Amino acid sequence: MRVCSGWRRFLLCLPLIFFLPHIFSVLELHKNSTVNDLHKSHNKKFDHLVLGPAAGEGLHDRLQCQGTKALNKTHLSTSSGNFSFGESVAFVTFYAAYDSSVDRLVNGRLKDLVTVGNISYSKVERSMAILNVFVNFVQMTMPQSNIIILTDPASKLPLHRNRVSIYPIQGEYSRDKLMLQRIRSYITFLEARLEEHSQSQGHINHYIFTDSDVSVVDDLGQIFYNYPNIHLALTFRNNKEQPLNSGFIAVRGTPDGMLRAKVFLQEVLKVYGSKYMKASRMLGDQLALAWVVRSHPHFDAKRFARPQAFVEDISGASVLFLPCAIYNWTPPEGAGQFHGMPLDVKVVHFKGSRKRLMLESWNFLDSSSNISDMLCLILKSGRTKYDF
Template structure:
């Protein structure tokens, strides 16, 4: 009887031997699906600001926030102290628009618009709104500066503001070639500056080339006063493959500075065209910048690991390297974001999906007399790594 009892138990357990692996597979699949669903929820783009704790709490050299109120104010420069007599700064950006009819409809149906505040935008209107906010920030922090927009001659940009100039440059402005064209436009612009130097009559215009999705939140004139020996300035971060960001390039406005800056960019363009055309839509210019700098025999790439400005000779040009943490700080990624925002941050770069945050930040700053830049920076810092609908 005991033998038959043992066989009976074995036969009863036999189905479980076959079905247990399937049960575990189903449970594992459900667990994986739950993780994937959670990931999808976390990466979902929002159509409104989502605020959380501000990074850098308790660090003495970082912005401290209580909600969107700054507890320690950032130290902003006084414009009058940052310019020598007869010197000024011009901001240069490359900008164009594409066919708006594609953005308005999909299969004959009106495409959903994006609303920020009380205004709704299609894709082209969003780009123009970003450009206008880019101009607004510069005119708020550096009102004596000029802004020059390098653009496709075929573009009809509706920009009508004081101290803003449209500068058409013939070239290839398709989305796939825009980053390549940007360097070509910079070189063409600097070439015209050299040709016109006899008309300067002692006046010097320094040039800062930036992306149009940056907010200048402090006066940048001190760069040219505090570091009098550079021809060209780049921003760097502690990133092995892409240590240099092309969204901020400064050129000293002397004939020698412009000439050496142009030659440096020509070398970057040469490397870009020969080595990185597969990355022509994005990142190719940054990879080419890094190649030109890091291939110089005397250059020590370990200097990128410390967020401190330094000067280096690269191919005949004196290049100033400025930390992204201060001159090209990025909310979702980039140097210093896990440790909060430096008190002396000067440029905020709204890369990728952070364009809504750029518009919301300007709206907040412009909303009432009690709002100031420090509070606005708390709004940016408290937004964390949320992805928005731009």
Template sequence: MIGRRVCSGWRPFLLCLPLFFVFVHIMSVLELRQHSAAEVPQRKQYKKFDHLVFGPAAGEGLRDRLQCKGNKALTKTHFGASSKHLKAGGNISIVTVFATYNVDQQTNGKSLDSVTVGNISYSKVERSIAILNVFVNFIQETMPQSNIIILTNPSSKLPVERDRLTILPIQGDYSREMLMLQRIRSYIVFLETRAAEHSKLKGQVNHYIFTDSDIAVVDDLGQIFNDHPDFHVALTFRNNKEQPLNSGFIAVRGTPEGILRAKFFLEEVLKAYTSKFMKASRMLGDQLALAWVVKSHSSFDVRRFSRKQAFMDQISGASVLFLPCSIYNWTPPEGAGQFHGMPLDVKVVHFKGSRKRLMLESWSFLKSTSSSDIADMLCLILRSGRTKYDF
């Protein structure tokens, strides 16, 4: 009776109207909770495979993407000519940081599982060395005149011996927790030595490309320095708000000014890393530091990261060239255009995470028959790049 009097008439009705909406909201929340388990999809659990798993090649019908019929490439416009050029890679050094770690053969009484690729079984250390060897193989296939430099801990003994390959020890902390931080430090020390030695080169210019060791160079990278003659350091970007820059590919012009400007730039990145991102030191700290240094310049337009065109800007006194990851750092597991296929002019494939098995399998496929070529191998990568493997 009292409730009827309170809410009867227009004015009381208006006063009770908010209570009505509160009641409806509470009932909706209760109903949502009752059905949330059925309506909210569970996060998909990915199974890792010990063999390649193939699906359709993404990008079918798109004119600027690689077209495949099975593992046979139907479009080869950009592949072959430069990659088979015997002088490709002249005056360029590919530089990577690599370290090995002692792994106990017994863990809780159980032997560590080996991984078999083809007819070869690998332990954890052996598969790392196998990846390093394939990294070298791809470079020597596509850029035979380039030099390869491996920066490593003085205590590391790397069983990798090739022509035009140098193992250069640099003192530092190469532990797993500090490797990304040490990588930048090693790059800086390397550039310091190159700057000091430049006077002995008698005017010769040798450019440098710093990369991760889990990449495959599938085309000559010398074009970067010819097509963009004014940059000091080049980075690869993607349309990712939090991590727009990937540190797995950094190019440095080999002139005295280019080397010094790149060194100063990396010192700024190192400073940001150690002061702001040490909590992410094992992974991503270097990429977060790179992004912070670039985006801290008030005039920098981050909207350019959403486009696919290369562009330049002045950052920390260096002329920085930004190159699209879709061409210079294309990644099967994390996108960078993968779900729309593979660009015809892709030059670097980055086998991040568990895709390292795919890296070994790709090289094996490339060398399996005389009819196989890089374009066909890229179809193999494109068809199997979304699967998680056992590496």
């Protein structure tokens, strides 16, 4: 059948010739605006938890959730109890006090005030709240561990907790040099501990250097118990450019372990300063870590693609590589997240804008006392950006 044959039909169809392109352009504009709206809503930060689907549904070795109720239980270990008398684990975190002058009043109220639960926080207060929750998690899972906070001598941290000590270290604490200063502070701390150890024999204190926005949800003493010959441990993920995360570094507390870890970090600092100063504010330390490890002639970087622990000799140090999926699990990014949360997860790292989720998680755990249910809350909320 012919369409629009003859002059009459041609004249009837003539308006369509002019209107169809306009209709298509309107439809295309609507399509683009819908995509843009979806993109904007995806990047929107929320001031409350938003629950979504739990990744890893149906996988036998992943946490299974129904709402915020865990259908299976995480595998918790208590291997620190296997330590011989005179061994312990201490957590060391680097903290730079926030400049309180930025918390200016706007119309008689503090700018950027954030409310979590029944408490409102300024920028300074929310930073301290994260640090306190970090302490809470460590003291819940490893109550015999001490916590050491490396910071600027000029800062006066309002933190008075049992088994928590402030360790001031002179340095450069400007925002664009923080990651450099963190490595320097680790080296200075290890040097001091080496000197102290030479004067007092006996007790061995292993150290775990972590960011303060992590939650320790299982006993980490088993790292040193299960791998008695390693000097330090790093966490890795299947990421070509940044396979190593600097937010978790474990160091054996023997003189040999601390010395080799110090030398290793000094090499990282040297590479950082010579190659990655343009990334000094962020990521430079991770890039330098990766360069030092990959530059070892016999190192096989393909091992980063498999989430299995392995040991390598790097510059004279026996280095244990631990999968981020278990020892540095990050919502929503990081190795293993898109396949859910492993049942034996030990550390959850609340990078970037997920720090509200860290506070909310502790509040939930404080009211429920169920770690597995709390992990469901994290798993189902981890893909959303929050307000700080």
